[in-house]
Amino acid sequence: LLSYFRGIVGGKTIVLADLKPALEKMRDHLISKNVASEIAVKLCESVATSLEGKQMGTFDSIASLVREALTQSLVRILSPKRRIDIIRDALESNRGGKPYTIIFCGVNGVGKSTNLAKICFWLIENDFNVLIAACDTFRAGAVEQLRTHTRHLNALHPAANHNNRTMVQLYEKGYGKDAAGIALEAIKFAHDTKVDVVLVDTAGRMQDNEPLMRSLSKLIKVNNPDLVLFVGEALVGNEAVDQLVKFNQSLADYSSNETPHIIDGIVLTKFDTIDDKVGAAISMTYITGQPIVFVGTGQTYADLKAINVNAVVNSLMK
Amino acid sequence: MVLADLGRKITTALHSLSKATVINEEALNSMLKEICAALLEADVNIRLVKQLRENVRAVIDFEEMAGGLNKRRMIQSAVFKELIKLVDPGVKPYQPIKGKANIIMFVGLQGSGKTTTCTKLAYHYQKRNWKSCLVCADTFRAGAYDQIKQNATKARIPFYGSYTEIDPVVIAQEGVDMFKREGFEMIIVDTSGRHKQEESLFEEMLAVANAVNPDNIIFVMDATIGQACEAQAKAFKDKVDIGSVIITKLDGHAKGGGALSAVAATQSPIIFIGTGEHIDDLEPFKTKPFVSKLLGMGDIEGLIDK
Numbered sequence: 276l277l278s279y280f281r282g283i284v285g286g287k288t289i290v291l292a293d294l295k296p297a298l299e300k301m302r303d304h305l306i307s308k309n310v311a312s313e314i315a316v317k318l319c320e321s322v323a324t325s326l327e328g329k330q331m332g333t334f335d336s337i338a339s340l341v342r343e344a345l346t347q348s349l350v351r352i353l354s355p356k357r358r359i360d361i362i363r364d365a366l367e368s369n370r371g372g373k374p375y376t377i378i379f380c381g382v383n384g385v386g387k388s389t390n391l392a393k394i395c396f397w398l399i400e401n402d403f404n405v406l407i408a409a410c411d412t413f414r415a416g417a418v419e420q421l422r423t424h425t426r427h428l429n430a431l432h433p434a435a436n437h438n439n440r441t442m443v444q445l446y447e448k449g450y451g452k453d454a455a456g457i458a459l460e461a462i463k464f465a466h467d468t469k470v471d472v473v474l475v476d477t478a479g480r481m482q483d484n485e486p487l488m489r490s491l492s493k494l495i496k497v498n499n500p501d502l503v504l505f506v507g508e509a510l511v512g513n514e515a516v517d518q519l520v521k522f523n524q525s526l527a528d529y530s531s532n533e534t535p536h537i538i539d540g541i542v543l544t545k546f547d548t549i550d551d552k553v554g555a556a557i558s559m560t561y562i563t564g565q566p567i568v569f570v571g572t573g574q575t576y577a578d579l580k581a582i583n584v585n586a587v588v589n590s591l592m593k
Numbered sequence: 594m595v596l597a598d599l600g601r602k603i604t605t606a607l608h609s610l611s612k613a614t615v616i617n618e619e620a621l622n623s624m625l626k627e628i629c630a631a632l633l634e635a636d637v638n639i640r641l642v643k644q645l646r647e648n649v650r651a652v653i654d655f656e657e658m659a660g661g662l663n664k665r666r667m668i669q670s671a672v673f674k675e676l677i678k679l680v681d682p683g684v685k686p687y688q689p690i691k692g693k694a695n696i697i698m699f700v701g702l703q704g705s706g707k708t709t710t711c712t713k714l715a716y717h718y719q720k721r722n723w724k725s726c727l728v729c730a731d732t733f734r735a736g737a738y739d740q741i742k743q744n745a746t747k748a749r750i751p752f753y754g755s756y757t758e759i760d761p762v763v764i765a766q767e768g769v770d771m772f773k774r775e776g777f778e779m780i781i782v783d784t785s786g787r788h789k790q791e792e793s794l795f796e797e798m799l800a801v802a803n804a805v806n807p808d809n810i811i812f813v814m815d816a817t818i819g820q821a822c823e824a825q826a827k828a829f830k831d832k833v834d835i836g837s838v839i840i841t842k843l844d845g846h847a848k849g850g851g852a853l854s855a856v857a858a859t860q861s862p863i864i865f866i867g868t869g870e871h872i873d874d875l876e877p878f879k880t881k882p883f884v885s886k887l888l889g890m891g892d893i894e895g896l897i898d899k
């Protein structure tokens with residue numbers, strides 16, 4: 276009986292010391308779910324601020340109040356303030372006689388090219404035809420990887436089924452060339468031949484490799500895309516923070532534009548490899564304030580989902 | 594690498610202990626708190642961090658300890674021991690034998706850097722006059738064979754693969770047999786990326802391993818990985834006999850602490866680290882010299898043996 280009443284401190288005003296043990300537990304719990312530790316700390320601090328000085332109800336326990344407040348703030352972080360509607364925006368671009376352009380960027384090996392191909396598949400299923408611009412002119416096999424996807428996608432959606440429109444084409448100039456220039460040519464080609472959407476693949480790069488970050492910034496500035504998507508893998512730990520901060524910073528600093536185009540949204544990949552350690556979703560959205568536009572959940576074209584906020588929060592709080 | 598960055602923080606933390614007028618439970622706890630926070634920021638597995646904290650606490654008995662100097666020494670030594678455990682599984686890595694066919698199989702999660710590292714390793718040995726070659730047993734990833742082909746051609750490393758065969762087991766077997774007959778010494782087999790949640794991919798990995806009977810299986814881990822590493826590494830180890838670890842992408846900002854769970858989970862030493870996308874961005878890794886360099890104290894061996 277005693278232990279039952281222990282957690283219930285009815286009517287009491289909450290002070291920081293009451294919260295501390297529960298918050299420390301929560302912080303460790305979030306870290307164990309792969310939330311970046313800096314963000315886990317900040318989240319717990321904001322929960323503390325929101326609860327401190329509040330009056331407790333008779334049946335409240337500190338632990339449950341902390342849980343509730345944290346759950347709410349996780350939902351808030353994951354719920355986009357701005358919805359990105361690619362279909363609507365692409366249609367609008369096309370009505371104006373222009374192709375809709377998306378640039379994919381991110382560090383090495385996270386799944387940029389594969390998820391670009393999945394998004395291409397999704398666009399085709401929505402009756403858009405697509406030009407893939409092979410702007411990774413560095414990594415061995417990068418062009419052939421996209422050529423293979425182009426072939427597979429056309430086999431799944433032959434022109435015969437789409438009023439003789441070829442649904443996906445590859446624009447490539449081999450290796451070693453300037454990526455920004457190839458993207459520019461590709462967009463022009465798409466414009467001239469009335470292709471609906473251009474998907475620009477870029478080479479993976481480390482966020483503090485200055486020459487490579489400068490060239491990404493140039494690629495974006497020169498081509499003025501409709502959407503810049505950052506591709507990050509759900510496996511990433513604390514680096515999620517540094518990656519996003521530095522990608523955004525580089526895009527801003529090196530663009531010499533008054534209003535530089537920074538990251539508009541996130542593609543969270545390899546979500547199928549992490550069980551319930553879904554914390555990277557929080558780290559990435561917390562840092563950017565931008566929505567997770569797609570979640571990659573496997574290696575086939577169909578493995579592309581929209582984020583389920585409640586499911587993610589449930590996994591985090593489990 | 595993680596411990597290199599941690600070195601400074603740990604030295605600072607230990608230093609605070611030297612400055613403390615009394616070395617008591619409180620001083621120890623605050624030092625441990627600092628060290629643990631630094632480890633967590635570097636992605637070290639939270640379970641390993643908690644264990645480290647408990648292990649240090651367990652060996653320090655304030656009642657029994659005598660003078661201040663002795664206390665400090667004991668605490669330092671306990672912390673060092675635990676840190677070393679993180680990178681040193683205490684087993685010797687496989688040593689390739691010159692003049693014989695050494696079959697090395699690469700495994701790991703998707704995109705961790707296997708294919709790139711395969712070529713780097715072949716090149717590393719080729720430069721040292723070993724007859725090295727590559728077998729591409731990844732028939733899944735689009736462009737995988739072209740990737741190896743382009744890398745190998747540039748480095749003039751013989752390679753084997755196929756555009757038409759879809760069974761990686763067949764390719765691995767044929768490639769290894771061919772290169773064995775031709776007297777190659779370092780035969781490196783690249784495989785597709787995979788993860789524990791997809792059982793068929795793990796079965797395929799086992800089938801390739803059974804077909805080529807490797808002398809060493811290398812688990813390639815990306816330095817940016819967070820808390821999911823441990824479960825994956827353990828699942829790989831449970832399926833095939835991993836003998837070594839390579840941590841890639843350490844040229845970035847990542848400290849690689851998450852990847853260290855691979856050492857713990859596979860009980861295998863790190864043998865190389867990847868520090869860039871180019872073919873010579875590969876550095877041999879030796880645990881013991883690394884640790885003593887990191888801790889920057891000549892008599893570390895003396896310290897921990899007591």
Ligand SMILES: Nc1nc2c(ncn2[C@@H]2O[C@H](COP(=O)(O)OP(=O)(O)OP(=O)(O)O)[C@@H](O)[C@H]2O)c(=O)[nH]1
Nearest residue numbers: 383384385386387388389479545571572573703704
């Ligand atoms: N399990 C799983 N694997 C994925 C997912 N997305 C991509 N991959 C795999 O991750 C690996 C790397 O994917 P890529 O698309 O080549 O990555 P990238 O970012 O383009 O790589 P670079 O161009 O070399 O920087 C491939 O083996 C993909 O099949 C996903 O959602 N789940």
Ligand SMILES: Nc1nc2c(ncn2[C@@H]2O[C@H](COP(=O)(O)OP(=O)(O)OP(=O)(O)O)[C@@H](O)[C@H]2O)c(=O)[nH]1
Nearest residue numbers: 383384703704705706707708709786842867868869
């Ligand atoms: N910066 C950096 N990039 C690396 C390093 N090692 C590999 N990469 C890059 O990481 C990306 C993925 O490398 P891959 O070798 O294709 O990875 P993989 O494990 O073979 O991928 P899958 O076969 O799809 O599972 C490529 O862009 C490589 O250039 C490294 O040490 N540093």
Ligand SMILES: [Mg+2]
Nearest residue numbers: 387388411417
């Ligand atoms: Mg790519």
Ligand SMILES: [Mg+2]
Nearest residue numbers: 707708731737
């Ligand atoms: Mg590969």
